[in-house]
Amino acid sequence: MQDMPSLPGRRIVLGITGGIAAYKTPELVRLLHARGALVRVVLSHSARQFVTAGALAAVGAQVVDDRGPGMVHIELARWADAILIAPATAHLLSRLAAGAADDLLTTACLATEAPLCVAPAMNRVMWRHAATRANCALLAERAVVFIGPAEGPQACGEDGPGRMTEPCEIVAALERLWAAHGSLQGVRAVVTAGATYEALDPARGFTNRSTGKMGYALAAALADQGASVTLVSGPTALAPPPGVRIMAVTSAAQMRDAVMACREEMDVFVGAAAVADYRPQTVLARKLKKTADALTITFVRNPDILAEVAALTPPPFTVGFAAETGDLESQARAKRARKGIDLMVANPIDEEGVGFAHDDNRVLLIDKDRTVAWAAAPKTEVARALVREIIKRLPRTAPP
């Protein structure tokens, strides 16, 4: 296996439980790290007898425990693109099957929506025991991915199934996991982000408080899943996410033209930009002089980009954002229906700490049938969770 970034930016929580094979986990971390993955490690109490936090940190892992402030398990669960438990002992499998939530690793497993992979390691008789078989069957039914175990000589002196799969094969299994599931390979996504600017004269114009953070996070999250992403961006101070094509625009009319230029190559459209609904009817060629006591400016309607995209034949999968004050759900639900889109993401812009310009957002996910409320979270995590929802709903892709 070559050291190439086949897992670029993949966020992997590695749970290590107490088996002798834990001594191989620094090598596992090293391989993941070499492939571009970001690795956070949770060590069970008994795993510490076989491997040290220092050895894991030395090869690039961030070792996490639950002594920090806040809800570490939730933070970890949301951060993860996948949770991998290697080695996974018989005891750990039984606790997962039972839905245990009595330490950081099991609570993170329960709280995550990311795929859960286990690389079992135990004595061959334990592996074949009816209790273990039943636990594995239950976990497989719940879509837990089993990597191994391998067969061969065991630390206990016996020979048979129960050896932890070698680190390089575990890494290959993760690469296959994303190639098979997590991917939006071949999917073309267009995302709008940031504010538009509607000029009045060469010096002045009308804009809003959008920074582009939400849209940029979405473009990055879509690209992370393999989509080919075009980001149509209003003026912003943000750096473009790696691997994303940028189309820089200023006004709503330019944004509309840039989006429509992609109309033939658009499987998914996400409108996260705060597009001006109106623009000054006349853009003055010369700076407006301060002569009158009062000033009246006539505004005209801008094109509704989102509604126009949703009306394409055939339409892409279309996601809009509704920035609302007051009753969030009813206004956003009505907006979803009016614009004829698949999914509306409603966010309040009159709440402390979320919405415009903040790093966090609090959203409601509204489709034709129901509304789901998500707790406030960093925009990067909202974006990743939203991309998982898009993947679930796209007819051509399977959930990661």
Ligand code: PMT
């Ligand atoms: O950029 P940040 O600082 O991170 O802030 C994020 C955000 C609050 C701007 C973002 O989460 C958000 O809510 N974006 C949409 C803001 C908005 O314009 O909402 P709206 O309710 O006015 O519009 C509804 C939808 O129609 C949006 O998807 C918008 O992109 C789209 N629209 C609106 C008007 C228009 N002329 N054309 C459009 O496509």
